[in-house]
Amino acid sequence: KAGVTQTPRYLIKTRGQQVTLSCSPISGHRSVSWYQQTPGQGLQFLFEYFSETQRNKGNFPGRFSGRQFSNSRSEMNVSTLELGDSALYLCASSPGGAQFYEQYFGPGTRLTVT
């Protein structure tokens, strides 16, 4: 099976702009989670989706949002970008069901805000 894919891999945006990141989970996986990784804060959970429903959300401002489509692909959006949003954004997919704890990560999207 193909692994988790994330697009784009690298992105440079200007402060105030908005950005959309995409994640395609492993085939058959129904849960997608997003994490932000920065040198200062480490890895922080953003949100998790299962069957198009957000089940959990981390402690991030409303500028961070996400959604999941019927094919389990997920997007996350950050509006009004700030310099502090520069980070590696990781997506992870999980089968759901009894194996909900098995999370497989994608290669990440490196976002730089200038």
Add this chain to the structure above:
Amino acid sequence: AQTVTQSQPEMSVQEAETVTLSCTYDTSESDYYLFWYKQPPSRQMILVIRQEAYKQQNATENRFSVNFQKAAKSFSLKISDSQLGDAAMYFCAYFRNSGYALNFGKGTSLLVTP
């Protein structure tokens, strides 16, 4: 809130030697999972080993094993016969059933010297 603490920001080991990375966590839950993830310079997060809290037996995966002390809330990773390819950032992570999210420690950077 669950917290995961990795007290060793950096560790160094010689090739073929054994090294132990420490992790403690704080939780009031009784049912949860613990993980060690490896993140090499490529930034791809790779699962190293998993431990279910309800299992008393320590998990083992080839050269990697854990020492899980549930009462002490301690979860250390032992790497035997260290190889150059083991050099990476290692993250300890906690997953509780109802949270659908991984809580990560700050990570330990492992250097392997010839």
